[in-house]
Amino acid sequence: MNVFLPDGSRLELPEGASGYDAAAAIGPGLAKAAVAVRVGDDIRDLALPLHEGDHLQIVTPKSGDDYLYVMRHSAAHVMAEAVQTVVPGTKLGFGPPIADGFYYDFDPPRPLTEGDFAAIEAEVNRIRKAKAPFQRSVMSVADAHAYFSERGDPYKVDQVEELTRQGETEVSLYRQRDFVDLCRGPHVQDTGRLGPVKLLSVAGAYWRGSEKNPQLTRVYATGFTSKADLDAHLERLETARARDHRRVGRDLDLFHFDDFGPGFPFFLPRGMTIVNAITAAVREELDRMEYGEIQTPTMLSSQLWDISGHNEHYRDNMYFSEVDGQEFAIKPMNCPGACLVYRSRRHSYRDLPLRYAEFGHVHRHELSGVLHGLFRVRAFTQDDAHVFCRLDQVKDEVNAILDLTDRFYARFGFDTVELKLSTRPEKATGTPEMWDQAEAALRDALGDREYGLKVGDGAFYGPKIDFQVTDTMGRPWQLGTCQLDFNFPERFDLVYTSADDTEERPVMIHRAITGSIERFLGILIENTGGDFPLWLAPEQARVLPISDRHADYAASVREGLRSAGLRVEVDGRSESVGKRIRDGELAKIPYLLVVGDAEQEAGTVAVRARRGGDRGTPTIAELARLLATEAAEGG
Structure with missing residues (x-):
């Protein structure tokens, strides 16, 4: 049997040889480092047989995303074992790798919260240190159905039944220690090959994505080859949290969601x-x-959506009403x-x-x-x-x-x-x-x-x-x-x-x-991060009068700039100027304009730019021209 390597060279192997056999034929060091084999678009278990003409690549810790995929898939199994140890009686749903991590869906006998994360992570680390091998086995769908039924795993039984409907006659299972899961693989050789794992969040998820099914608890996590890589990822996540549009939208008064209209x-x-x-x-x-x-129109006869094909292909995602006894759909x-x-x-x-x-x-x-x-x-x-x-x-x-x-x-x-x-x-x-x-x-x-x-x-x-x-x-x-x-x-x-x-x-x-x-x-x-360029900023400038006697001048500054088409407000609260400047910075106002005795007397404005600091003290007309030009150039 002939297979082909990434450089195009041919590798001759015995009929029925596996991915591991291919790695061993290339060299003992590669066989030791190998965790899986990529054949075309598929990443497969090393134990599976290859076929004539396969183009393959051995997956090792140096394989980047392919290795992370296999490692995170394995980490999902380890996390599931840890959850069942920390919360006995937990039933298992799905647990796939995803972009930047993995998740697993659980049906626990009690609420599973972030308060459980420390204990779960500690158990994950104990399992990693045990270096328990991942062992693959194959069962007929009938035997797998009986096996998971005896264990009281309803979601695994449902998975086996779905595979049976799809025409599968056999399924693969993976075991590490006493933990067994229905899975097509692949996995690393043993739990000691896992990098550091971090649990991230908890969310609700319906079984198979349907509201008609039970709601499970989804635990999101991630894993990397090194602590340095994990720390860098967690730092990126923290930055993303700070920029989360839901948080920024709330803080900057941009939009709102209400329980009377979810979504x-x-x-x-x-x-x-x-x-x-x-x-x-x-x-x-x-x-x-x-x-x-x-x-x-927003709403049209359902007959239109029959013609378009939406009723056939998209009906579950549509809202319907009735007008004069005829069904209408909201588009x-x-x-x-x-x-x-x-x-x-x-x-x-x-x-x-x-x-x-x-x-x-x-x-x-x-x-x-x-x-x-x-x-x-x-x-x-x-x-x-x-x-x-x-x-x-x-x-x-x-x-x-x-x-x-x-x-x-x-x-x-x-x-x-x-x-x-x-x-x-x-x-x-x-x-x-x-x-x-x-x-x-x-x-x-x-x-x-x-x-x-x-x-x-x-x-x-x-x-x-x-x-x-x-x-x-x-x-x-x-x-x-x-x-x-x-x-x-x-x-x-x-x-x-x-x-x-x-x-x-x-x-x-x-x-x-x-x-x-x-x-x-x-x-x-x-x-x-809500720090919009001037042309997009909902409030482009904010005037801060130093005291009450500067309120009228602050209003004239506002009107002068607004007449140039700029969006300007006055913050005349009795708070200190320092406090109001800080509030303006938190609100991400592009320009803060401080006016006091000197500015009022000279007809100027002390300009503090969010990008670039102090911008001098131009007149109102000069500032209007500068800001209007900047806004026009940006937009």
Whole structure:
């Protein structure tokens, strides 16, 4: 049997040889260091057999993310054992590795809280020091069902039953010491190979993500190869906590969530100032690119959502009502409404491309367990647009959208943008030929731009290009999208009259730049920590009169700056100037303007900038020009 190594060289092995056999054939040192083997896109247990022509890579502690994946997967099992030791009678759900760590879902006989973390971590460390081997075994699904039933593990029984429905006849189990878990692996050789582990937080999670199932306790944790790496990660997490948009949004009075509307954000005046600035920035691009802005109804007949396919593919995420005995749906997306706008008039090939933009307020039912500030809400505004064009216009339209996103994100401080092409999902509408044509058109439009591939991650109606930005902490965020759709024009019978006087179907491009205004704002808050540039700051300057006798002059400073279009307030409280300066710094006001006897007499202002410290004492008119220019240049 021949397999191939990363450098392209061929390695000859006996038939049925395993990943461990391959590592041993390369060298004893590699066999000793090996923890798993990567074959293509899969990371596998070393004990599994290889096959003719496999391209493989041995995973060792020097393998970066692959090693961390295996190590964290193993750490999840160790944490589960520790939890069952600290809280006897705890039942086990799922425990996978995730980005930057891992989690495990538990059903404990008593509440499991962060107060238990110290005892659990101590037990994890005892298990690590024991250097207990991870031992893999295989059972038939019938034997596994009986085994976990006898142990009283209902969630493991449910997993075995699901695997049986999927056609599996065998399952693998892993044991360390007396702890046994249903798992496909892979794992490190023994618990001594684990790096330091830190428990992070507790959350609720429904079994299999359904509100109809029991709610479990999810414990998040992480692990690294060294304490230095773990400490660096914890420091990054602390920075992220300080920038958490929910915390900053509360502290800066930007938005609010209420128990009367879980998942439905309330924007406060300061928050709406930023929302309006984002919206204005989008509208500038719409004007530049000759979009026509439309508005479609929030609620439309359920028959429309039958035509669009949403009732078939998206119904569980929709809200419904009844009007005159007929079912209506609150729109989860704007695109069917845009189709109705298009077909309300006849169109010629000369009319295309038609670009319709809409700031559409949409509603989607999200499980309560996944709601997360502005990142995951049940109502949000999409800066949506739908372009109807001829096939020969697709490339130019998509490239114009790609250029637009580059300009827009740079304006908000996102300089690193990655493109991801998502292809046909398992549940998709339309013919394979439609999808092949749409995917080929997007690839052609991307040309020589660099992009990643997300197989099977397209929308149910068409392939898409997603835009991913990286913030100041190096975290990636999914924002805008550009989706190519041959399907909706067919479903809605959209046509235009061609040059030879026949009817042709337009191509429909769905695009959003922010993705949603709410999510974009949340990401922007965390990227800046609430320290917004002047053009976005809800309060751009604050006047601080030294005493009551300077109140009238402070008011005149405010009015002078407001007449230049600036957002300025006066803090005339009886607190000391030092206290009010400190409060202004905490509120992240870009400019604090102190006025006293000298300033009042000279008609000037003592300027204290958040970035750069003291800025001298310009006159009111001079300061108005300076700040207005800075705001205009930034925006």
